[in-house]
Amino acid sequence: MTITATTARERMLLAKDASLRVGLLDDAAKQRALRAIADALESATGDIVAANGDDLSRAVASGLSPAMQDRLRLDAPRIAALADAVRAVADLPDPVGRVLDERTMANGIRLTKVAVPFGVVGSIYEARPNVTVDIAALALRSGNAVVLRGGTAAELTNAQLVRAMRGALRAQGIDPEAIQTVDDFGRPGARELMQARGIVDVLVPRGSAQLIETVVTESSVPVIETGAGVVHVFLDASAPLERARAIVVNAKVQRPSVCNSAETVLVHREAAATLVPAIVSALQAEGVVVHGDDEVGALASDVVSATEADWAAEYLGLEIAMRVVDDLDAALAHIREYSTHHTESIVTDDDAAAERFLAEVDSAVVMTNASTRFTDGGEFGFGAEVGISTQKLHARGPMGLPELTSSKWLARGSGQVRT
Amino acid sequence: MTITATTARERMLLAKDASLRVGLLDDAAKQRALRAIADALESATGDIVAANGDDLSRAVASGLSPAMQDRLRLDAPRIAALADAVRAVADLPDPVGRVLDERTMANGIRLTKVAVPFGVVGSIYEARPNVTVDIAALALRSGNAVVLRGGTAAELTNAQLVRAMRGALRAQGIDPEAIQTVDDFGRPGARELMQARGIVDVLVPRGSAQLIETVVTESSVPVIETGAGVVHVFLDASAPLERARAIVVNAKVQRPSVCNSAETVLVHREAAATLVPAIVSALQAEGVVVHGDDEVGALASDVVSATEADWAAEYLGLEIAMRVVDDLDAALAHIREYSTHHTESIVTDDDAAAERFLAEVDSAVVMTNASTRFTDGGEFGFGAEVGISTQKLHARGPMGLPELTSSKWLARGSGQVRT
Known part of the structure; x- marks a missing residue:
């Protein structure tokens, strides 16, 4: 033709x-x-x-x-x-x-x-x-x-x-x-x-x-x-270790090159001593380089010191940023500052925290207790995907x-x- | 404050x-x-x-x-x-x-x-x-x-x-x-x-x-x-005179300063001899200046010769453009060329022509046998109107x-x- x-x-x-x-x-x-x-x-x-x-x-x-x-x-x-x-x-x-x-x-x-x-x-x-x-x-x-x-x-x-x-x-x-x-x-x-x-x-x-x-x-x-996805997982004070570890590893490792893979993990200070060492180890076992703040560095081995650039990074590879935060408010503030409004997930057993997270995070898809990898037209049952909209006009999400x-x-x- | x-x-x-x-x-x-x-x-x-x-x-x-x-x-x-x-x-x-x-x-x-x-x-x-x-x-x-x-x-x-x-x-x-x-x-x-x-x-x-x-x-x-509205009314071959006159006069005169008022009337050649003289007179009786093509000028008195600029004009006042067209295809082609995709209306008793007009005109609101002045959030029952969108993304129409x-x-x- x-x-x-x-x-x-x-x-x-x-x-x-x-x-x-x-x-x-x-x-x-x-x-x-x-x-x-x-x-x-x-x-x-x-x-x-x-x-x-x-x-x-x-x-x-x-x-x-x-x-x-x-x-x-x-x-x-x-x-x-x-x-x-x-x-x-x-x-x-x-x-x-x-x-x-x-x-x-x-x-x-x-x-x-x-x-x-x-x-x-x-x-x-x-x-x-x-x-x-x-x-x-x-x-x-x-x-x-x-x-x-x-x-x-x-x-x-x-x-x-x-x-x-x-x-x-x-x-x-x-x-x-x-x-x-x-x-x-x-x-x-x-x-x-x-x-x-x-x-x-x-x-x-x-x-x-x-x-x-x-x-x-x-x-x-x-x-x-x-498309662009600086995607966060927040591990709340009540996050059970097994669930938190499974979701973080899956969200980072299952297909790291795509926009719905996680780039930053925020950990509630009350749970940091339990969660950080185990999850950093699990990530490292999958070949992930962890860029952590000082608290993460103190709780786990082989953590690369995170810089400001890490919080805004869309690695799209086997790297992740990790930060300890004071509480849910601090997690929400971090997400407001660095998110590209694609997908964020909270791991928690606290219903009030889950509902606040769902209401206050301003992203196309906001999740509780699920891997961010589910933000996908196929997974949503659309049969095909034109893309994942990160804007608010006309279409938002898959x-x-x-x-x-x-x-x-x-x-x-x-x-x-x-x- | x-x-x-x-x-x-x-x-x-x-x-x-x-x-x-x-x-x-x-x-x-x-x-x-x-x-x-x-x-x-x-x-x-x-x-x-x-x-x-x-x-x-x-x-x-x-x-x-x-x-x-x-x-x-x-x-x-x-x-x-x-x-x-x-x-x-x-x-x-x-x-x-x-x-x-x-x-x-x-x-x-x-x-x-x-x-x-x-x-x-x-x-x-x-x-x-x-x-x-x-x-x-x-x-x-x-x-x-x-x-x-x-x-x-x-x-x-x-x-x-x-x-x-x-x-x-x-x-x-x-x-x-x-x-x-x-x-x-x-x-x-x-x-x-x-x-x-x-x-x-x-x-x-x-x-x-x-x-x-x-x-x-x-x-x-x-x-x-x-907002911007170069709004057309097309009078089909079968358009009854009384209905055509009422709709054209209302669409132009009822509130000429707003975007849903009509700016151009297209008349099917087969109906021109009947419709043009009566409708031009009715418009002129309301103080409207009619800018017509040569055929309109030959059928009615005191018609100002229309120029290319008139077909694109949003008068927002007591002026209107009028053109005789060969048929529905010619009307659709004129509308494609000059419409701002706000509102267009056909006056017709021919169901096939009505349905073609509805399907083929690419505007926010496409009407049959109604005044274009109805494109309005209040008239649509919305209670309030943010504006009338003439784009296709997110919102279209009132x-x-x-x-x-x-x-x-x-x-x-x-x-x-x-x-």
């Missing part, structure tokens, strides 16, 4: 135009489109793997880290998994057309608030080609056109993925301009995307805290902020397909005028 | 701090606070009217238009009406704490999505002192602190209103720092407000299209865009108190970890 539009703006306008028709597709047509995309990705495996090989060679030559190389790599099994993920999105309920509110005015006008697609969803992300397919599938399933801007290191791979997806749409009789990339326009293309207010309806950045900060700062298009829709009011009258 | 904070940033930080406590107030405490504010405004009538007199003298001297002077004026009856409006907001249901979703994970973790206050709501608006009270009351009722920035011409009036409201909060034992103004810091204060991401949670501009455009462009704080809340997920576990 050849792309002929010659400027980023032209492509975005084509996406806007295509969105008018994609937004009116019925459930069955959208399901067929996604299944065709899944099949096309599998059929194009050879081309995709070849392009990915070229991207990987460039990445190796430019010294990209092994972890980033792994995120960039697509092989046949990963492409098959991507295609299956697209089929799973096809199986989700259509979020468009849901009736969100209904009322009838005294004069007889019938009001219906219905879920409608945004129109055009933009996404700016890093060199993870799976996001290209993931966002395109979620956007189309919710009736939106999509404009993609992935990391430069994945440019050749993304071009093949977009080519396969556009071809699948055309074969289904759907305007292929509903899927656009501005990758080949480099940074100026990304800037145009961020400034395309009136054409692009919402922008979802995915990636590092720095990428998200850039998008939030430079965009006039409304942004849904996702976002499913419904969060990729807006609404409009339909007002059906019979000649009413206002008096 | 003296304001001691000496910088705009310091005041916003005080508002953020106060929001922690205001957000936890129960329904009864918020109702008491609003009733105390209403009483305090009435008690301060003398001071407010005196300050308003000074503002008005400056306004007259600087040549402010009589219409703007009228919007700026506060007298005892208007202050009483403002106080009553605050009491009406007190009577509305508390939007905080509503359960928006509930689910239980297979592992037993109970999830509850509850409505919570945003935290700090900012508002930038023009020289209409009633907005000062209106926004403060709506923000407090929904558990938010508020930072106000009104038009310079109303600065002395706004200072007295804020003083009275803060005094009422203090008398109720509520932190008066929950109500802040940055009026006295001029444009740099407004800029600081727009850039206060992380302190101010959402910004609601109210006023002219130009003011809203500035706020959207310059803010890093998430904005809810309100906004009530629930739109001044965000949500958070509470996850109650008993030691669950992820495997």
